[in-house]
Amino acid sequence: MAKELELYIHIPFCVSKCRYCDFLSAPADEEERERYVESLCSRIRSCKEFAKDWHVSSIFVGGGTPSLLTGEQMGYIFRDIRETFRVDDMAEITVEMNPGTVSEEKLKAYREAGINRLSIGLQSANDQELKCLGRIHTYEMFVHSYQMARDCGFSNINVDLMSAIPFQTPESYEKTLRTVAELVPPPEHISAYSLIIEEGTPFYERYGEGKHAEELPAEEEEREMYVRTKEVLEEYGYIRYEISNYARSGFACRHNLGYWNRTQYLGIGTGASSLIGNKRWREGEEPEILTEKEEMEEFMFLGLRKMEGVSETDFRNVFQKEMQEVYGLILQKMKEEGLMEQAGDNWRLTERGIDISNYVMSEFLF
Template sequence: MKPLELYLHIPFCIQKCNYCDFLSAPSCAGERKVYVESLCQKIRSYKDLAKAYHVVSIFVGGGTPSLLLSKQIEQIFEAVRETFVIDSDAEISLEANPGTVTEEKLQAYRNCGINRLSIGLQSAKDRELKRLGRIHTYEEFLWTYELARKAGFLNINVDLMSGIPLQTLVDWEETLHEVARLKPEHISAYSLIVEEGTPFYERYGNGKHLEELPDEETERKMYYRTREILESYGYHRYEISNYARLGYECRHNLGYWNRTEYLGIGTGAASLIREERWNEGEIPEKLDRKAQMEETMFLGLRTMKGVSKAEFAKTYQRTMESVYGKVLEEMQKKGLLLVGEDQVCLTDAGIDVSNYVMSEFLL
């Protein structure tokens, strides 16, 4: 049996945030009920495929999964456990937003085997939360966080966002200190990206109102200060935007970056099975050898560990140098890649221009 990661998508939220381009939308109780029933049916439809795999991680994302009723989360996990073999030590995560969590829900999560919560905070400043269109305050986040600890959750991630409109470097530093002092096991620190189809794009797209956004130099300082501050609290950066205490790196995300097979179930969820990639409802696309090697490089380089030459050669029966020798040499000369005896990884300068470096590995 091969390792498999499961992703379950819950496309519902109370309201869309101003920056969000994820597949999610407000809904009524009836719509959520119908969706959960359909999701459970879809999960059970994979009974034959499941025979070849053992599940190493499960991630329930959205949207806002914590918007569902406790009994609906229980329904979903009943279907999962009927269909798949789940490792006894599997990492099982659920995304939760302040304002949607109760003591009763948290106990239900624990009963379902959920052992990791990912709480969407984004900022410790209420004025920034309001600009983002979040439904909660920082105090409500603290209440949710403490409730989760009292419920017995020993593995909690907190999502944070830099580059928010009118955010200063000091604002960001204060948010980092506030959250790090709470000692969550994991912190995801992302920079705002203004995506098409969002309220933020209407305001800031095509170069409009750029004076409200932190400039490039400030954003760079925010990124550097993120590492400095979080390392001072005992976190290490193991991926471009993710920090963890030792042993609490998100196994599910590491699986994505290492190209572990994963099955996405639910509206728009993505899958990678037997080198076929698809989104729910789409026709699978077979990845050829070239595409597989490209993904190995630009996904693996997101991690601080980087990509192993030995593993590359074992997987593709070709040395990394025979495929990417010129690129490796050029990126190393520019100080953007560290090419060791086995590992190839980004330098600090390479991280600053990671999109450029990774694009160089497209064949």
């Protein structure tokens, strides 16, 4: 019987590098992008033998900025995916895109290739905040791209938002939340992340190790933004199903849920990661063999990101051990501290536990 597999396809190109970005991406000319697509398609076709044992439930094309690819190039990629893998009829197929990088012709070609979900990197509805981040678009450009995607038939769209941006205030962030939630029609999904200052980025050079802290929202302001995200989006009918992700009923991202549930996935493209069985690797590197303890750790700290938490039955089915046998003392401690609760078969974070989730999850590391 074929096993479930998720595919991740990495496109490492962007127009220009954002100041906060530490992802594997860089600008490239048309010739370089064409060579990469040819190599990527060859790599996809080389999976023919491997693919016989699997059925693909979701495909996620990330980057970089995958929407820099032409409709024809995206068509080649999906032609070879479908000729190589058994893709479910109802598979969720997502492509990340940035405002200003698509046309009506390109979006129609993406639809023809079978893409049924878009993830648009907006980050903020405030043009000054976008400029500060090093984004190449304005809010007006986002609205144009968003409406064009709707006109081309996309009925499942995520919008990425960011809080704790330099010079951002709780008021400007809430205005972004409400502006996006009031789009007509509203997005089916909103991802709301807090800015992380990563080493090796221009933002780290400016803000790393506490430098220029006065330009960043104060800790209490960042906390207010975090709390208001849930409160505001719930007003508009969004359900929080994971720490940073909100969706209208029926539109939780299946690919992301698969990652948090440790569904096996194959990454294709420069730097893409894979998890098959107990082996994890990045494209071009030797696999790392995960121990049972490492797999159990991942089961817990990834699963606890979901609002529904982790299931004792699922733990038993995967590891042939009882969750209480392995983590009983920690679960009891978290419950006594008011950070976790039991709901039937599931253990999940409380509201207080969500607030300090990094601490809770660290408790499950051996």
